[in-house]
Amino acid sequence: VTDDRLAAVGELSALARILPRLPGSPGTLLGPGDDAAVLAAPDGRVVLTTDVMVEGPDFRREWSTPHDIGFKAAATNLADIAAMGARPTGLLVALTAPPDLAVAVLEGIADGFADACAALAPGCAVVGGDLTMSPTLTVAVTAVGSLDDAQPVRRSGARAGDVVAYAGSLGRAGAALRLLFAADGTEAVAALRRERPDLLDEQLAPRPPLAAGPAAAAAGATAMLDVSDGLLLDASRIARASGVVLDLDGTALDHDVRAVAQALGVTDEIARSVVLTAGEDHGLLACFPDGAALPAPFRIVGAVVAGTPAVLVDGVPPAETAGGWDSFAPRRD
Numbered sequence: 001v002t003d004d005r006l007a008a009v010g011e012l013s014a015l016a017r018i019l020p021r022l023p024g025s026p027g028t029l030l031g032p033g034d035d036a037a038v039l040a041a042p043d044g045r046v047v048l049t050t051d052v053m054v055e056g057p058d059f060r061r062e063w064s065t066p067h068d069i070g071f072k073a074a075a076t077n078l079a080d081i082a083a084m085g086a087r088p089t090g091l092l093v094a095l096t097a098p099p100d101l102a103v104a105v106l107e108g109i110a111d112g113f114a115d116a117c118a119a120l121a122p123g124c125a126v127v128g129g130d131l132t133m134s135p136t137l138t139v140a141v142t143a144v145g146s147l148d149d150a151q152p153v154r155r156s157g158a159r160a161g162d163v164v165a166y167a168g169s170l171g172r173a174g175a176a177l178r179l180l181f182a183a184d185g186t187e188a189v190a191a192l193r194r195e196r197p198d199l200l201d202e203q204l205a206p207r208p209p210l211a212a213g214p215a216a217a218a219a220g221a222t223a224m225l226d227v228s229d230g231l232l233l234d235a236s237r238i239a240r241a242s243g244v245v246l247d248l249d250g251t252a253l254d255h256d257v258r259a260v261a262q263a264l265g266v267t268d269e270i271a272r273s274v275v276l277t278a279g280e281d282h283g284l285l286a287c288f289p290d291g292a293a294l295p296a297p298f299r300i301v302g303a304v305v306a307g308t309p310a311v312l313v314d315g316v317p318p319a320e321t322a323g324g325w326d327s328f329a330p331r332r333d
């Protein structure tokens, strides 16, 4: 048995195994292998975002395969680029790994990045990165995107009379997380993965419809973000930035509520709370002028009305915002 630990293999040999797993893309003028990468900036502007995932608070290797870890790190960053109405063009990936980590794990993470780019943002690729040893496995990603002559879609442009629309699943990532927390031990997690692979993927390797981001910009979206912290909280960010009320349509969420109720075996009331507050859906919440042709798979989930910034469901503050939960309390944005 050969010693596959990072400390035994060494950084250079590990990189020599990882880099071939990361295909380039047409927009990559110069990819990994030099001091820095060179990307095309088609319209002269560059869209940038960054996000760090740390083992423990952000992912667990008892739940996530190495492929999942890479896939999700890519997906969350690609979603932030898409939520600006931009097209992702490149990812920089900085990894820190414990010396006893198998290089095979890093290969799996690289495969997850490559597969997420292919599935969620064709034409985007990992164009560079860094690898160093540390006691904690962390995956830090910087994503680059192009607006392709469109204007960036900010959170602040929603106007009374707009429709509120969503592209993606709601609550299913949160439902999967509940099942993972309830699963006792590796065997139970393995059984969950066997029995509910699609549901678990919503949490561990999400596939939000990110091509809808640039399509929304082209269709005249007035405000947009990706739902990372729960529908109510993220909707409140648009409401606050735009100075409007987002009134969500409860019946428009019924399909999501039923899916979560079925997945968890809970009442519709509990499922509705998961749909409204559980995060990590990473679908796109956007506002459009009334009558705009919504790009697929956007569906109308509410309306923008004038008033003191707030999020309502069927015209009233939802129960989830009572009882101490304050959608406008200072939070990590």
Ligand SMILES: [Mg+2]
Pocket: 079, 080, 083, 225, 226, 227, 228
């Ligand atoms: Mg975001």
